[in-house]
Amino acid sequence: MESRNPRRSPAGSGESPATTDEPTGDATRVVVLVPHVARRPGEEGERRRSPEARLDEAVGLAGAIDLDVVAAHVIGLSTVRPATYLGSGKVEEIGEDVKAHEAGLVFVDAPLSPVQQRNLEKAWSAKVIDRTALILEIFGQRARTKEGVLQVELAHLNYQKSRLVRSWTHLERQRGGFGFLGGPGETQIEADRRIIGERITKIERELEQVKRTRALHRASRKKVPYPVVALVGYTNAGKSTLFNRLTAASVMAQDLLFATLDPTLRQVKLDTGDQIILSDTVGFISDLPTQLVAAFRATLEEVIEADIILHVRDVSHEDTAAQAADVADVLRGLGVDPDDDHRLIEVWNKIDRLDEEGRTRTFNSAARLTGDAHPIPVSALTGEGMDELKLAIARRLSRDRVTLALDLDPADGEGLGWLYRHSEVLDRRAADNGTLHLVVRVAPDRAGNIERRFGARRTASRRGAA
Numbered sequence: 001m002e003s004r005n006p007r008r009s010p011a012g013s014g015e016s017p018a019t020t021d022e023p024t025g026d027a028t029r030v031v032v033l034v035p036h037v038a039r040r041p042g043e044e045g046e047r048r049r050s051p052e053a054r055l056d057e058a059v060g061l062a063g064a065i066d067l068d069v070v071a072a073h074v075i076g077l078s079t080v081r082p083a084t085y086l087g088s089g090k091v092e093e094i095g096e097d098v099k100a101h102e103a104g105l106v107f108v109d110a111p112l113s114p115v116q117q118r119n120l121e122k123a124w125s126a127k128v129i130d131r132t133a134l135i136l137e138i139f140g141q142r143a144r145t146k147e148g149v150l151q152v153e154l155a156h157l158n159y160q161k162s163r164l165v166r167s168w169t170h171l172e173r174q175r176g177g178f179g180f181l182g183g184p185g186e187t188q189i190e191a192d193r194r195i196i197g198e199r200i201t202k203i204e205r206e207l208e209q210v211k212r213t214r215a216l217h218r219a220s221r222k223k224v225p226y227p228v229v230a231l232v233g234y235t236n237a238g239k240s241t242l243f244n245r246l247t248a249a250s251v252m253a254q255d256l257l258f259a260t261l262d263p264t265l266r267q268v269k270l271d272t273g274d275q276i277i278l279s280d281t282v283g284f285i286s287d288l289p290t291q292l293v294a295a296f297r298a299t300l301e302e303v304i305e306a307d308i309i310l311h312v313r314d315v316s317h318e319d320t321a322a323q324a325a326d327v328a329d330v331l332r333g334l335g336v337d338p339d340d341d342h343r344l345i346e347v348w349n350k351i352d353r354l355d356e357e358g359r360t361r362t363f364n365s366a367a368r369l370t371g372d373a374h375p376i377p378v379s380a381l382t383g384e385g386m387d388e389l390k391l392a393i394a395r396r397l398s399r400d401r402v403t404l405a406l407d408l409d410p411a412d413g414e415g416l417g418w419l420y421r422h423s424e425v426l427d428r429r430a431a432d433n434g435t436l437h438l439v440v441r442v443a444p445d446r447a448g449n450i451e452r453r454f455g456a457r458r459t460a461s462r463r464g465a466a
């Protein structure tokens, strides 16, 4: 997608003006608006955050694609106006602001209808984008795998298709390149819809292919007997930093939202000797546009299937509770029970940012939650708490997995090879008569197979180091 160029604004500002109300200001200079509508039924999600916290988040989102935020306001509204979303007085006021700051772009952190968007663009002589458009841009820039790129492009096209009330300059350009398109009698919107429809079909076909390949990869990875530990968390919680700390691998970790659109997998050996596959995932966000839910699902398959889910939370953030609730919502949407303490471990990150009092409070509340619900306070930045975290993972793993003891004929090379491929071999000793005594560990669903094939016995023994 053309918008993936980081220097380009979502407005596609480099394109030639098609109408007189094209942006007059600099399209990288953005005014950020958070409309705050009086509470209405069914808007619970939005109300978790104060308008100021939402403004901070909106500014962060704009900054995530290198936009220069020149002004940011919370706009109190009693009701949404069908034509312009905001009341006429506010529209005028903001128009002045846009002009004064020579902004070419206004980000309205709300779902705007195509008509509202168009009217506001006219009123402000600036490009207007809503939350969905901005998030799509961010996801588009951060997509790292082919599947991620295709999913975001598909979401983008569906979004465009639903908003065909105005010309889309890139489509015009495309039409210029294919002069045969747009036969007689075909309106511009019909032609645009057809072009978008064709591209959607093409991308869907490509996605099918990519998915098939990925399914094959997943199947082969499943043969590796290591459990998958997935990191989830609100955007900017510190997942990539923690991932790096745990793997000492280099993935993009920076103070940007969505540094990780696609899952990243690394094999990690814990100090206890346990091998795990660590999976970094996309940062969650509140009010995720519906167009992206499908893309999210695909990239989050790792989470759905993970043996352990680490929920990374920024406990130094004033909105940490609301963020945790948003993450729980997304997990629920994926069919994962966020209250399943058996599978989830909460990692309370960024404790280095807390003052003495905050630290004491955090450690005390962590200590109050016992057993599986016990959260692990850490600093991915300084490394504090990493040993405790690894130990917690190892404990959870050894508890959930089944340890089996078996004897093997030394001539059964094939059987031995099979065991190494399909289980974790914890111990291997040869008796005087040559018989191999093996202790292996597997996920419970594999145990039956090994019991039948090798006459293995379940044992309570665990590796001493754990």
Ligand SMILES: Nc1nc2c(ncn2[C@@H]2O[C@H](COP(=O)(O)OP(=O)(O)OP(=O)(O)O)[C@@H](O)[C@H]2O)c(=O)[nH]1
Pocket (backbone or CB within 6 Å): 233, 234, 235, 236, 237, 238, 239, 240, 241, 242, 252, 253, 254, 255, 256, 257, 258, 259, 260, 261, 282, 283, 284, 349, 350, 351, 352, 353, 378, 379, 380, 381, 382
């Ligand atoms: N002070 C402090 N900063 C941290 C810590 N962990 C991460 N950060 C910072 O927080 C910012 C976001 O960290 P990331 O690791 O990119 O966060 P993420 O959760 O992967 O972000 P997304 O990919 O956007 O979801 C970066 O500036 C990190 O340096 C921590 O323990 N302490």
